[in-house]
Amino acid sequence: MFEFNLLAKQGRARRGVFNTPHGELQTPVFAPVGTQATVKTLTPDHVRELGASLVLSNTYHLYLRPGDELVAEMGGLHKFMQWHGPMLTDSGGFQVFSLALTRKIDEDGVTFKSHIDGSTHRFTPEKSIAIQENLGADIIMAFDECSDPNDRAYTIKAMQRTHRWAERSLLAHTRADQALFGIVQGGVDPQLRATSAEFISAMPFPGIAIGGLSVGETKQEMHDTLDIVCPLLPENKPRYLMGVGTPEDLINGIARGVDIFDCVLPTRLARHHAAFSSTGRLNLMNATFKHDQRPIDEQCDCYTCRTFTRAYIRHLINARELLAGTLISIHNLRALIRLVEDIRGYIAEGSFESRIPALLEQWDNNAQRKKSGN
């Protein structure tokens, strides 16, 4: 169980397979986010049909609602939400720091107030692991402390506590059918990141996550951090870059040696009527599309693009029909999953490195169109 086999490498990019109790994960992989035990607006059949292999769900949200004990009573998260492929839960650490109404950190853990009803709760490394064992995902995370990357003194303190909490998470973990990943912290400080990468790599985790990125740092800082961290991580363990997943980030992350990604971006953009396309990011509410009989992306093989016109989707948006969000979510998730599928093929055939400039240009083009408001 949890064997990771590298099938191909090109530069630092890796093509691998990670074995989980709910099936093999072909890496690199992009995971849709199902925060509250559902990928928003999609049935699990939709998620499977668009090619997703790994789904992430959030420990903080599920602990608060419906409660991890209820999920356990219902047979675990896979059965509860009827997703029968590999699943991953985070530790709740990031959400406690970003969503809870208040939080008070001490050496033992964090006391916080729920963003739902203001009620008081406490997470410790042991509690986070116990919740994640109740939820029953295939991949679970050590409890960590995020820091403000602009506050170096605090970043050091948070990193050191994350290391101590990683040890406690390992000790607390009991289920052999769950892979517990350690998390590298250290903000955007090269020295701290190197220290953390070495510390976490020395522990018997079957996989390593890189936390604390995509939290306000520049793209250059993200790339520099990956350039420092990835070479220090063991070759034979999968690497998971948490919460990161613009198309450019996927390309740049894979090129630097990352294997697993997740991001709410595709479904969040969909709720704001924005769609990825191979000719730029589109806002489908735009009047330009009123008479447009083309699919969102003529290159795309998703259900939405095989079936519906831009004109129809624009009508649904204007008429405030929820089906619009469903259809654009299917498309956006498929776009990122197809990008990663393509890159897996490129790594296997040895063409990824030479294709990076073209891939980035394509997705930079998107960024430029986004700037111009199209």
Place this chain on the structure above:
Amino acid sequence: MFEFNLLAKQGRARRGVFNTPHGELQTPVFAPVGTQATVKTLTPDHVRELGASLVLSNTYHLYLRPGDELVAEMGGLHKFMQWHGPMLTDSGGFQVFSLALTRKIDEDGVTFKSHIDGSTHRFTPEKSIAIQENLGADIIMAFDECSDPNDRAYTIKAMQRTHRWAERSLLAHTRADQALFGIVQGGVDPQLRATSAEFISAMPFPGIAIGGLSVGETKQEMHDTLDIVCPLLPENKPRYLMGVGTPEDLINGIARGVDIFDCVLPTRLARHHAAFSSTGRLNLMNATFKHDQRPIDEQCDCYTCRTFTRAYIRHLINARELLAGTLISIHNLRALIRLVEDIRGYIAEGSFESRIPALLEQWDNNAQRKKSGN
């Protein structure tokens, strides 16, 4: 085209087949409503998979948004919304009277203000038919005037105008691939209903609709009206009871000779978390269901019941996840379509009449549970 063949009769209940350019309709049939060119929260694949054969869409809504000319330019309503089975559009008459901000009726037509933006528009019988020809449904409706059933003088006037508008609708209608149905009006007055039934029956419509019911009259008045109207209608034409579709209404309507029904109830209830079940109507937000591992209805064969527990659906409702509405809509529509499928079998085997008391008791049971708040 538009041949209607009666396969079986039992009492006044009829089992038939109506041929349309987009396939055969097995009758009795219940049509989900796709007001704005979508059955709310469902993909057309969902609608097909739950066994729907006929989908209704609303002329008033589509005329205002996205516009019938745009739909025509996109290849018609079937192609626009990707529903490739039989479709029906209403005339817009009822919506002008129930939804428009203001309306002014004259002999020629109705001037009204849009409920969307207050803009002024005018429908005449000729305009309603032209819009419906642009939309391109298989079954379209004559333009009619609804009246207040409590105002007999106005009901007479509206009925007489409906008859003149029926003649103008017939004259205006040009597309041989669309079946134009006439509409019987006359409120709840037996004499007026008989007059209208005879008048509309004498015209060369391939099907007859019964309008102006389910607008505030009692169930007894609805049944009495059907008892007067149906025996006066030609045997060899399908009969469509507009906008009616509680389970009890379907049973009672079919028993009185109705072939086609439509209603927003299944999808509207779903948005309010209420589900049909063979043991009563359920509000799935209820705390009773927190730990309930059963499907909504153990007798049901829909995707939702084959896949998810009440506890999961209750969680989705509490977490304000839109998937709840999708899953309950699938179930509620399937419940009514399965009821009608069952009744088709009962009529064919000659057991419908003897089953009516049990069927009504089952659905009366629902009404009682609803009263008791379960």
